[in-house]
Amino acid sequence: MVEELVTAGVAVASAGAVYAMAAARVVRQYERGVVFRLGRLRSRVRGPGLTLIVPFVDRLHKVNLQIVTLPVPAQEGITRDNVTVRVDAVVYFKVVSPADAIVRVEDYRFAVAQMAQTSLRSIIGKSELDDLLSNREKLNQGLELMIDSPAVEWGVAIDRVEIKDVSLPEAMKRSMARQAEADRERRARIINADAELQASRKLAEAAQQMADTPSALQLRLLQTVVAVAAEKNSTLVLPFPVELLRFLERVRPDPEQQPPHQGQRQVRGRQAEQ
Numbered sequence: 001m002v003e004e005l006v007t008a009g010v011a012v013a014s015a016g017a018v019y020a021m022a023a024a025r026v027v028r029q030y031e032r033g034v035v036f037r038l039g040r041l042r043s044r045v046r047g048p049g050l051t052l053i054v055p056f057v058d059r060l061h062k063v064n065l066q067i068v069t070l071p072v073p074a075q076e077g078i079t080r081d082n083v084t085v086r087v088d089a090v091v092y093f094k095v096v097s098p099a100d101a102i103v104r105v106e107d108y109r110f111a112v113a114q115m116a117q118t119s120l121r122s123i124i125g126k127s128e129l130d131d132l133l134s135n136r137e138k139l140n141q142g143l144e145l146m147i148d149s150p151a152v153e154w155g156v157a158i159d160r161v162e163i164k165d166v167s168l169p170e171a172m173k174r175s176m177a178r179q180a181e182a183d184r185e186r187r188a189r190i191i192n193a194d195a196e197l198q199a200s201r202k203l204a205e206a207a208q209q210m211a212d213t214p215s216a217l218q219l220r221l222l223q224t225v226v227a228v229a230a231e232k233n234s235t236l237v238l239p240f241p242v243e244l245l246r247f248l249e250r251v252r253p254d255p256e257q258q259p260p261h262q263g264q265r266q267v268r269g270r271q272a273e274q
Helices: 002-023 098-103 108-126 129-134 136-154 170-212 214-229 242-251 262-273
Strands: 024-027 031-037 049-052 058-064 068-078 084-095 156-167
Touching (some): 136 156
């Protein structure tokens, strides 16, 4: 009798252990468990840790709540200004409603990927080439809104969308390179012309100043002489000072104001007697 009780107890314990092993499930910290009982969704979502289900009756689906990085394959399209481009992007999203992600869509990852591809083609067709190259932030926001609208129904939230690369045809690359080179040359010419204009204005002011003050011209000449004399193996020829010539002109007597010579006085006396 005792042996039968012991055997029965061991059998019950074994059955309980088997049941516990079949019913026990472990949900990780970044996961949530969605339980279906006989095909019907249970309202309570199982949190992280150890959880129990009814074996052969309940089915547990684990849903990852981490942010998923989904690369979008390069999509080829024609922009609004008739340029053929290839654009690829990357989508960052996460599940916010585990039950909707399991019930409302068959495969939420595949659904988000397809929606991202179609939205990317739509953005390419609505945008111009300059916007794709320089105004990506605005395009990223528009692309995020286009993907997020249907994704909300699937229990998925789009964190952000980034356009990775824009590939252009080789002919377009060469054309853009020539355009950029011509634009840089135009800016260089404008800058040189502006510099010449400013230099000519300064030279005109300097010339006017030297014309009003001749000594300034002499000082400038001395500065030039000092700069040239600093160079080796140079022969310096100095012009005759202009100021010295002007000084000699001022100190030279006027012929009309000089006293007449003796011969001139005699001639003038005879003329006076006659």
